[in-house]
Amino acid sequence: MWTWFYRLASPPYVYRTAAALTPWFFAGAALMIGYGLVDGLAFAPPDYQQGDAFRIIYVHAPSAWLSLFAYTLMAVAGAIALIWRIKVGYAVAAAAAPIGASFTLAALVTGSLWGRPMWGTYWAWDPRLTSELILLFLYFGVISLRQAFEDPARGDRAAALLGVVGVVNVPIVHFSVTWWNSLHQGGTVMRLGKPEMPGSMLWPLLAMLAGFMFFFGAVLCMRVRGEVLSRERQSAWVREAVIS
Amino acid sequence: MTPRRKRMLVVFGILSGVAASVALAVVAGRQNISFYYDPTQVALGKEPPGKGFRLGGMVVKGSVSRKPGDLTVRFVLTDFAHQVPVTYTGVLPDLFREGQGIIAHGTMGPNGEFVADEVLAKHDEKYMPPEVAASLKNKHGVKPTT
Numbered sequence: 001m002w003t004w005f006y007r008l009a010s011p012p013y014v015y016r017t018a019a020a021l022t023p024w025f026f027a028g029a030a031l032m033i034g035y036g037l038v039d040g041l042a043f044a045p046p047d048y049q050q051g052d053a054f055r056i057i058y059v060h061a062p063s064a065w066l067s068l069f070a071y072t073l074m075a076v077a078g079a080i081a082l083i084w085r086i087k088v089g090y091a092v093a094a095a096a097a098p099i100g101a102s103f104t105l106a107a108l109v110t111g112s113l114w115g116r117p118m119w120g121t122y123w124a125w126d127p128r129l130t131s132e133l134i135l136l137f138l139y140f141g142v143i144s145l146r147q148a149f150e151d152p153a154r155g156d157r158a159a160a161l162l163g164v165v166g167v168v169n170v171p172i173v174h175f176s177v178t179w180w181n182s183l184h185q186g187g188t189v190m191r192l193g194k195p196e197m198p199g200s201m202l203w204p205l206l207a208m209l210a211g212f213m214f215f216f217g218a219v220l221c222m223r224v225r226g227e228v229l230s231r232e233r234q235s236a237w238v239r240e241a242v243i244s
Numbered sequence: 245m246t247p248r249r250k251r252m253l254v255v256f257g258i259l260s261g262v263a264a265s266v267a268l269a270v271v272a273g274r275q276n277i278s279f280y281y282d283p284t285q286v287a288l289g290k291e292p293p294g295k296g297f298r299l300g301g302m303v304v305k306g307s308v309s310r311k312p313g314d315l316t317v318r319f320v321l322t323d324f325a326h327q328v329p330v331t332y333t334g335v336l337p338d339l340f341r342e343g344q345g346i347i348a349h350g351t352m353g354p355n356g357e358f359v360a361d362e363v364l365a366k367h368d369e370k371y372m373p374p375e376v377a378a379s380l381k382n383k384h385g386v387k388p389t390t
Contacts (some may be wrong), residue, residue: 045374047371048372048373049367049377057371079255082251082255083252118367124364161255165258172266179270180278180279181278181279181281181300182278183280183366185366188369188370197370198371198373200373201371201372201373
């Protein structure tokens, strides 16, 4: 019953698929981010209260969304690896962690720069900000736990388990603005009902979101290939792939 | 039970255990996690006694008054159920205006006035171009339909 699943997850298959997908993902990212930046920064109207400062949303919101998406993907890959003993899952989880941590850092920094003029402070111990900071530390924990073991297989398992357990923080980050009184505003797009934003501002934002997804996919594919190569360096197929 | 099933149970067992304990901690510390108290909670005496805390609400229209030659500002915060008068001396954030949501940190004075030492502006989730905002203001109270 599970043979197709294991075949799909065989290292050479994953290696070749990632190689084939990379240029398409980069093309999608260039197209979407190119359009989103031009339309968002130059043509979208300024906000009635924030003026042009609102345009940081075109980097901030996609980064924050990707920080949660990358974490969930990392946790799912880790869970698959733990349960089905599929080693490629560890490679995907290891490849995703630093990318997700970078998006988290980008979201925190851009939000802080926006918070200073708008809220009047760079940082507040608000539920959304604090849970996003915990997300960053979870990424750091997963990355360093993997390297803390002499035996790489044990490091992989420990990091995957921490990743899976830490996934409880993902809904907390997302719903923190609705569950508690917070300084951070509620969701403008990711909410029940219509987005609280006209189309002229919304389309470039959605394009940036898609572009960031493509970019994440492209970088993930490249990093997965590196991880698979280094993990499978003793195997015959890698020797063949390198020599040919 | 196959080893795979067993591993699946272990992974999801640990995950649900952690999720349950986090959920309990969150429910127990509900008020401590919230960033601010609202005027209703203050009216019910739910704020921490004798300590500084944050008060959040909307600045009542027409309630802002400044002392001439001084940075002291007085205004009233509302959550549309209760009101709390606030006094603050210092520089206000750009977004501070009447009808805007703000969060003030400070203590409750003896006369029922909240003495703030920090004022933050809370931004809401609505974004719109200035022309739309202006035409909405003319129609007065009409909800955005974009």
